[in-house]
């Protein structure tokens with residue numbers, strides 16, 4: 001297969017070591033990408049900023065765990081992925097090319113198809129002429145395709161499993177242990193950064209749609225009756241496009257007050273997500289929260305917003321999502337595993353409520369009904385759950401219709417009792433808001449966002465916090481005394497703790513061009529003047545301004561630059 005590099009960013013990414021298609025020497029495999037030496041530095045800095053922002057610096061209790069990629073089938077049955085994690089696929093009967101049916105229809109008919117049911121798509125394909133892009137044959141054969149990567153766990157294909165499509169299920173299945181380790185207190189956030197795999201039908205959008213990628217997400221578990229303190233973020237302006245297409249740009253507290261969100265915690269993490277996006281170089285205005293319609297939402301979600309930024313080649317791209325998963329996952333895993341994953345929460349005021357209780361004289365019941373006693377007790381328990389006091393309260397006898405016949409249970413054997421109880425706690429399944437970020441999509445988006453032209457040159461104006469290096473050091477020319485001094489400065493800055501790039505090959509112009517293209521914010525050059533004790537030059541990536549700075553004050557000057565201060569005003573230059 002031939003992979004196209006027909007775009008500026010893709011070309012730069014490959015040439016300057018950010019990313020390229022995996023297994024290129026074998027022709028490449030669609031949807032799989034290698035992240036190169038400069039790409040991994042930027043990606044790791046994004047990941048570390050994410051950790052610092054949402055975990056380390058958070059005033060909430062958010063902890064990180066790590067769980068496996070290989071997931072037993074049962075877990076993904078409980079989560080609903082085995083049944084529902086599908087995309088519609090259409091195959092060309094002539095050339096056998098495979099397409100995502102909704103995307104192909106969207107491209108050819110210029111209509112929105114996201115979330116369309118399989119039947120609706122079949123109808124659309126039967127009514128409109130949608131053709132194979134390669135050979136022009138009309139397409140009709142639409143199927144549902146599950147995106148899970150299937151595998152086997154252990155030899156002899158004994159147990160069926162999948163690569164995880166999200167890190168969330170590992171968090172839900174580890175909830176009980178994590179909750180206990182964290183002193184059984186809500187709210188509790190449990191984060192995970194890791195690889196996930198989705199067998200996309202036809203990925204053709206660079207790092208935007210991959211078959212294996214890195215997710216940074218956390219499940220934030222809370223009692224839905226407890227309202228968060230929104231203080232610190234309440235005035236953050238967020239831009240929301242509702243599912244009916246209304247655009248709302250308001251303070252988070254006002255959006256919450258207007259009831260546009262299913263829970264105030266959604267607002268809290270949307271505001272926090274804007275803060276994070278600002279740290280990696282986007283303005284609040286460049287970040288839109290697009291609400292998914294009911295049809296478009298995942299099976300577990302009560303409300304989801306895609307976090308959208310704009311890219312030059314792919315247009316609007318989803319780089320994160322904020323989903324209100326309610327208590328769906330914990331309930332399902334309780335049912336499927338038989339383990340009680342509910343937690344006890346204190347009530348603000350104790351409440352008196354009516355409880356039902358089945359009283360049984362086991363010895364007498366056993367004597368009369370023998371092996372059928374168990375079925376009788378089960379039937380009474382089931383009845384008690386749905387019973388009303390007026391119907392069954394303290395009855396002399398209860399008639400049960402059981403598979404083996406009709407039985408009469410007198411109150412000396414068993415009875416359903418109704419009583420009032422005052423309780424100060426109750427069992428709940430915690431609700432969950434899930435902020436989930438795609439690390440590779442963010443990498444792509446920040447590179448795209450930072451790439452600009454100046455004269456005939458390209459500059460990657462990455463924010464200094466995520467640039468691959470803090471600073472570069474060059475000798476002006478490859479001359480021994482200059483090289484010697486430049487190496488000494490490189491070593492000194494490394495030891496001080498800066499991430500430094502050293503380069504002495506080729507002309508100074510080419511070296512400046514290289515660091516501009518990989519986004520190094522500043523370059524230090526050692527020249528003849530430096531040998532004479534008149535300091536070194538520091539060149540700014542974006543403005544190409546140069547300052548001459550006293551060597552003894554170099555690390556101080558870099559610190560000042562990193563803080564955004566003016567060297568001239570500070571008297572460094």
Ligand SMILES: [Zn+2]
Pocket residue numbers: 092093094095096097132133134135136137
């Ligand atoms: Zn075809």
